[in-house]
Structures are given as structure tokens and as C-alpha cells.
Amino acid sequence: MLIKTSRDGFCHPLASEITSQRVYAGRRDLIKLMATGVAGAALASWASRESQAQSATLTPRPGKLAALPGVKSSLAGAVTMEKLTDYKDASSYNNFYEFGTDKADPAKNAHTLKTSPWTVEIEGLVKKPARYTLEDLLKLSAQEERIYRMRCVEGWSMVIPWVGYSLSELIRKVEPLGNARYVEFVTQADPKTMPFVGSRVLDWPYVEGLRMDEAMHPLTLLTFGMYGEVLPNQNGAPVRLVVPWKYGFKSGKSLVKIRFTDKLPATAWNKAAANEYGFFSNVNPNVDHPRWSQGTERRIGEDGLFAKKRKTLMFNGYEAQVGQLYAGMDLKKNY
Ligand SMILES: Nc1nc2c(c(=O)[nH]1)N[C@H]1C(S)=C(S)[C@@H](COP(=O)(O)O)O[C@H]1N2
Ligand SMILES: [Mo]
Numbered sequence: 001m002l003i004k005t006s007r008d009g010f011c012h013p014l015a016s017e018i019t020s021q022r023v024y025a026g027r028r029d030l031i032k033l034m035a036t037g038v039a040g041a042a043l044a045s046w047a048s049r050e051s052q053a054q055s056a057t058l059t060p061r062p063g064k065l066a067a068l069p070g071v072k073s074s075l076a077g078a079v080t081m082e083k084l085t086d087y088k089d090a091s092s093y094n095n096f097y098e099f100g101t102d103k104a105d106p107a108k109n110a111h112t113l114k115t116s117p118w119t120v121e122i123e124g125l126v127k128k129p130a131r132y133t134l135e136d137l138l139k140l141s142a143q144e145e146r147i148y149r150m151r152c153v154e155g156w157s158m159v160i161p162w163v164g165y166s167l168s169e170l171i172r173k174v175e176p177l178g179n180a181r182y183v184e185f186v187t188q189a190d191p192k193t194m195p196f197v198g199s200r201v202l203d204w205p206y207v208e209g210l211r212m213d214e215a216m217h218p219l220t221l222l223t224f225g226m227y228g229e230v231l232p233n234q235n236g237a238p239v240r241l242v243v244p245w246k247y248g249f250k251s252g253k254s255l256v257k258i259r260f261t262d263k264l265p266a267t268a269w270n271k272a273a274a275n276e277y278g279f280f281s282n283v284n285p286n287v288d289h290p291r292w293s294q295g296t297e298r299r300i301g302e303d304g305l306f307a308k309k310r311k312t313l314m315f316n317g318y319e320a321q322v323g324q325l326y327a328g329m330d331l332k333k334n335y
Contacts, residue, residue, distance in 0.1 A: 065232060068225035070145035070163040075218055077244075077321040078146040085158040087227050089300045094234045095152065096253055097201055098187075098194035106234035112193045113254065115238040124184070124260040127175035134238050138224060140173065141165040145228070146221055146242075151283045151316045153247035157297045162242050163225030168216045176212070176260045183215040184208075184265035185241055186257035202268050208252040209265030209279065210243065213325055219244055219318060245318040247281045278335040282326065283316035287335050 073079065096106035099113075118134040132140075143163050151157045171183075189205035191198045198204075214220065221242040224230060231237040236253025243250045249269050259265075269277035276290055285295045296309040315322050326334075 065229040067228060068143060068163050068230045069228045070143035070225070073144040073146045075144075075146070075166075077219055077318050078144070078148070080147050080149055080159060080317070082149065082159045083301075084147065084227075085160060085299075085301050090158055090160050090226065091232045091234060093156075093158075093300055095154075095248065096234055096236070098189065098197050098204075098206065098254075099234070100196055101201060107232075109195055110233035112195070113188075113233040113237065114190075114193050115233065115254075118238050118256075120239065120255055121257045122170075122174045122259075123257065125177040125180035125262060126260045127177060128173070130174060132170075137170070137222070137239060141169040143224065146219075148219075148221070148242060148244040149316055150242075150244065150248055150251075151297055151312065153249055153277070153281070153289060153294075155292065155294070155297050156300055157310070157312075158300050160226055161228070162221055162223045163228065164221045164223035164242070166218045167220045167222045167241065168218060170222060170258075171216060179262050180260035181212055182261050182263065182265055183210050183212060184257075184259040184261055185210075185252040185255055186259065187252045188254040188256050203271050204268075205256075206252060206268045207265060208241070208250055209267050210250070211325075212260075214243070214322075217322060217325065219321055245282060245315040245322045247283055249277070250281050280326075280331075280334050282331065282335075283312060284314060284331055284335070285312040286314075287332055 092107040093103045094106040095103070096110060099106040099109040116134070120132045120134070120137060122128075122130045122132065142165060144165055145161050145163050147159060147161045149157060149159055185208045187206045187208075188194065189197045210220070221244075223236070223240050223242045224238065226232075226235060231240065236251075236255075239255050240253040241251045241255065264279060267277075267279065269281075270279060283294075288294050294312055297312045298307070298309055313319070
């Protein structure tokens, strides 16, 4: 059952919602353009990503990232009415260990990440293995905006308007073979541009994995942007995964390979500490991490003196959408 808390902000529009409505009105022309010319406008701005000055009507803040709006998703579960996390918090409180282990490190260090040219290799048990350029990936399907709750295994959460399309769109194009049971996501590991690759914190590259039905679930988002713009480097530019019902670490950043396999992928965090980070890592308030409770969470931006912790929801609030995937499974064993 999907339980809403009283702090969800359903009754009155919050300042951020009013702002984003104004932004949507300003974006209407581009959205139309996107619907017809697919990602043409966004592609043009990708080309000059560094120098591009952000059009004032398309963004609530002065910035230099290229616009990447998406049409509002009609997918059930893709929009929460909760207050959006401030862009500033979402882009300065990050986990991206390739750039350091402190939450502030990625925003400080990730400017060295080289996001162009970029390719994503599709390989393994698949009929049409391919090497997609970022431009091809952007054009493959229409960009949608999905407002997802994100919950880190460490006990904090955010609400972020992501831009992308369901990973299933790409998977259908490449036609996995009948024996493909899992999808492995390999991320960039370049010691020249990522200062902590080479450190022993993790076994690089950072690898994540999903079961095929999880990867095909419409909520699983191949993500190119957030807040109507392309992803900032620290959030996993130029392309990452977002799996909203799982702990944040399942959402691999800066993807370079998507591999279809018949074996359970060896994931970076599972290799680092198998008893703490299982393969599934579904958000589950009833299964504690061995060193701390998973029953509550701290919403980033609400950390004032009197801010209460929020109750963590089963499957991060996406139980109606994804509960069926785990019917009959012992979630204490399959954590
Ligand atoms: N390549 C890579 N992807 C990663 C991580 C990482 O360290 N490296 N950290 C994960 C963790 S623990 C979280 S909580 C989310 C954070 O995403 P955000 O910074 O966009 O909120 O990214 C995930 N993806
Ligand atoms: Mo995380």
C-alpha cells in the first residue's frame, strides 16, 4: 500500500511548485520542438555545452548548462507532489566516489570529467550489440520529466525532476536474447579525469546490476538531465540510471557499458561488503542495514533544528508500481 505522510504538501502549492509551473510555461515552445524534432534543440546545445549561456526563460537560476526539458510523464508513479529538493542541494550533496568520498567532493572535483565525445556500448546476450553515441541515445526516444523520490542507503533522501526515458525503450531496440536474465551497468573509470579511481575505496569500475524485469520496468529511467537541464557532471553526466524504488547506489552514474548476461552481476558495493549491500537493495524500512536502521530518512533541505525525520516507505513509495516484481520473494534474504 502506498502511504502518504502529512508532510507531503498536497494541500497548498509550495513556492518551488509555483516556480516550476512558471518555468513550464516558458518551456512550452521547446517542449513542442522536442515532440516534433525529437531532441534536435537539445542536441544543438549539447554541442556547445561549455560555452552555452542558459536562456533565462528555461531555467529558474542563472547557470551555464544546456536546456533539456522533457514532456511531463503520464506514467503512474512518475510524479510525486512532494516539494522538489533545491537544485543547489541536489547538485552539491552527492555520492560519486570516483571524485571523492565526501558529499561535497563531486561538486568540487567533477569538472574534470570529459563528457564529450561519449559512447555507450551495448553488449553480451543481445541480438543487436551496438555502440551508441550520446547523440544517438538522446534521439532514441522522447525525453520525459519524471519527479522521483530518491533514497540513499545512508538515510537521506531528495525529490528530483529527472529528464530521460524508460531504459526499456533502449532494451527493446537491441533485442536481448532469451537467456539474458540480468543487465550489468558499467560506469566510466578514467584515472586521468576521475581523481579517486585508483584509490582502494572500491573495485573500479563502479558496476551495478538489475534483473531483466527490473531493467524493463517503465520506472527505470535512462537519465540525461535534471531540473530541465542536462545533468551536471557530479550527478552522473552525460547519462546515468535512476531506479527510484532502490537505494541510490543502484543508480549508476556516467554509464559506458550496458551488458546483458545470464549470471548475477558482481556489483561494486556487493563486492566491497556483501553483508551490507545485497544485489536487490530495494528500499525497505523493515530490513535494517547491519549498522543502522532503515526505518526513517532525513529529507535534504529539511535539516533545520526542528525538522523531523520522515518514515521511509516500502519500495520508497513505489510499491503499487513495483511490488509485483518481488511477489513471493523473502526480502529479508534478498536484501
Ligand atoms: N559511478 C557511480 N555511480 C553512483 C555512485 C558512485 O559513487 N559512482 N554513487 C551512488 C550513490 S550511493 C547514490 S546515493 C547516487 C547519488 O546520486 P545523486 O548524487 O545524483 O543524488 O548515485 C549512485 N551512483
Ligand atoms: Mo547512496
